[in-house]
Amino acid sequence: MKRTPLHSVHVELGAKMTPFAGFEMPVVYSGIKEEHMAVRNSVGIFDVSHMGEFIIRGREALDLVQKISSNDASKLKIGDAQYSCMPNDQGGIVDDLIVYRLPEDRCSEGEQAFMLVVNASNIEKDWSWIESHNTYDTKMINISDHSALLAIQGPKATETLQQLTDINLSEIGFYTFVKGAIAGIDNVLISATGYTGSGGFELYVDNKDAVDLWHKVMEAGKQHGITPCGLGARDTLRLEMGYCLYGNDIDDNTSPLEAGLGWITKLKKEADFNSKSLFIQQKEDGIKRKLVGLVVHDRRVPRKGYELVNESEEVIGEVTSGTQSPMLDVPVGMGYVDAQYSKSGTPIKIKLRKKLIDAEVKRPPFVEIKK
Numbered sequence: 326m327k328r329t330p331l332h333s334v335h336v337e338l339g340a341k342m343t344p345f346a347g348f349e350m351p352v353v354y355s356g357i358k359e360e361h362m363a364v365r366n367s368v369g370i371f372d373v374s375h376m377g378e379f380i381i382r383g384r385e386a387l388d389l390v391q392k393i394s395s396n397d398a399s400k401l402k403i404g405d406a407q408y409s410c411m412p413n414d415q416g417g418i419v420d421d422l423i424v425y426r427l428p429e430d431r432c433s434e435g436e437q438a439f440m441l442v443v444n445a446s447n448i449e450k451d452w453s454w455i456e457s458h459n460t461y462d463t464k465m466i467n468i469s470d471h472s473a474l475l476a477i478q479g480p481k482a483t484e485t486l487q488q489l490t491d492i493n494l495s496e497i498g499f500y501t502f503v504k505g506a507i508a509g510i511d512n513v514l515i516s517a518t519g520y521t522g523s524g525g526f527e528l529y530v531d532n533k534d535a536v537d538l539w540h541k542v543m544e545a546g547k548q549h550g551i552t553p554c555g556l557g558a559r560d561t562l563r564l565e566m567g568y569c570l571y572g573n574d575i576d577d578n579t580s581p582l583e584a585g586l587g588w589i590t591k592l593k594k595e596a597d598f599n600s601k602s603l604f605i606q607q608k609e610d611g612i613k614r615k616l617v618g619l620v621v622h623d624r625r626v627p628r629k630g631y632e633l634v635n636e637s638e639e640v641i642g643e644v645t646s647g648t649q650s651p652m653l654d655v656p657v658g659m660g661y662v663d664a665q666y667s668k669s670g671t672p673i674k675i676k677l678r679k680k681l682i683d684a685e686v687k688r689p690p691f692v693e694i695k696k
Contacts, residue, residue: 329374330473330535338553346445348375351555361561361651363552364523365694368479370542371554373520373527374535377448378472379455382431382438383463390424390439391596393458395581395604396589398439399596401426406500406518409589410581411454412600416607417577418584419454420447421569423518428504440514442474444571458599473535475528477542478554478562482525485546490515494526508541510534520559522566522694564648564657567618567689573629574616574645574659582607583661584616614642615667618689621647621656621675623682632676633660641666644675652692662686 327348335342340351351372354360363369381389390398396409405426411419420443427438443451448469459465477486483494490507492515497503502516507528514529530538543551560570569575569584581590582604592605621627627647635641647658666673671686 327375329372330532331372331374331539334536334539335372335553340553340555343556345556346375348445350375351553353555353557354553357555357557357561358651360552360554360558363550364479364521364554364558364562365652366480367549367551368477368481368485368525368546369552369554369558370539370546371476371478371559372474372539373476373559374473374532375445376474377443377445377451377467377469378474378529379441379443379452380427380438380466380468381441381455381463382436382466383461384435384437385461386437386439386463388596389455389459389461389463390441391594392598393455394422394424395586395591395598396424397591397594397596398424398426399594403428404501404503406502406516408500410575410586411451412581412598412604413454413577414599415577416580416600416603418571418575418579418581419577420444420451421571421575421586422451425502425514425516446572471532473530473532473538475530475535475538475542476519476521476525477528477546478519478521478525479523481546481549481551485542485549485551486515486526488545489541497526508538510538513538520568521562522568522690523562561648561651564646564659565650565652565690565692566694567659567691569616569659570646579616579661580604580607580612582612583614612664614661615664616645616659616661617667618687618691619644619647619658619660619673619675619684620687620691621658621682621684623656623684625677625682626656627658627660627675627682627684633662634674634676634681635666636672636674638674638681640676641673650691657691658684659689
């Protein structure tokens with residue numbers, strides 16, 4: 326079992342640890358609801374160092390990124406980030422990821438550099454997949470084991486971090502980044518991204534600097550009641566926003582078009598990419614099933630694999646994710662349904678053993694967030 330560079334910090338804080346994607350990770354510290362609400366109302370800090378990072382560098386680096394990703398990386402300027410997915414050859418998804426267009430200070434003339442940030446559970450699979458498509462003049466470097474990642478999220482994230490840097494953080498636009506000094510640590514990649522919907526930053530640092538950075542951020546956030554947050558709150562936060570989780574809502578057998586990720590699937594980009602022709606055909610033929618949000622009219626939480634049925638009790642789909650929304654205090658979830666039932670407001674039933682629970686389709690996000 327791997328450990329992140331912050332493992333000792335979590336143990337010291339009394340976090341409940343759990344195995345996740347081959348890592349021993351904090352699932353909860355003080356309580357999922359308390360951690361969740363801290364991010365929604367003030368600021369929380371997460372260790373997400375289990376995520377994978379690959380550097381793609383070379384004269385044809387863009388060609389490789391374009392081949393393996395569905396979004397259009399040619400639109401990226403240095404300092405831009407882009408949400409994307411890696412389709413497989415059968416119209417499914419190898420992984421979803423963030424693509425960063427890096428500065429070219431470490432590049433030779435004519436080279437470009439990108440960083441791909443991938444899910445922890447898919448690091449080896451993704452590396453092999455990209456490597457199998459690297460027929461280009463491009464070098465791949467897996468820096469996952471050398472990089473730590475802290476997510477500082479919530480409406481008070483900027484105020485908290487601004488105390489630690491001369492960089493004007495309010496000028497870093499959503500899905501852009503800068504590299505610079507923060508908390509006395511040089512060369513930190515400061516990215517205005519996150520998986521919570523409450524705004525904030527993700528900080529990429531060398532392993533050796535992770536503990537120092539954590540403590541300095543905690544000290545800076547004291548006045549705002551900064552709260553360490555585990556994977557439990559990370560999941561409830563992303564679910565309130567309707568963000569996909571790989572392995573639940575998307576996987577090797579789900580199409581990005583079915584999953585509502587058509588906006589990152591650029592069928593008109595010049596470069597060819599895996600399954601592009603399949604997706605074009607799928608769009609022309611019409612999507613047969615769609616990923617939808619679900620609001621439950623009951624106290625019971627829908628779980629992955631529960632069947633979804635219509636008024637006639639015919640199976641029309643299944644739940645992929647579910648939780649109790651701390652903001653709404655009702656259960657919410659996501660699941661795939663036959664396309665005819667995907668309109669917001671459509672009544673639907675969730676099969677829980679021999680009982681049927683009333684729910685309705687709702688387009689996420691389920692909550693309105695202040696940032």
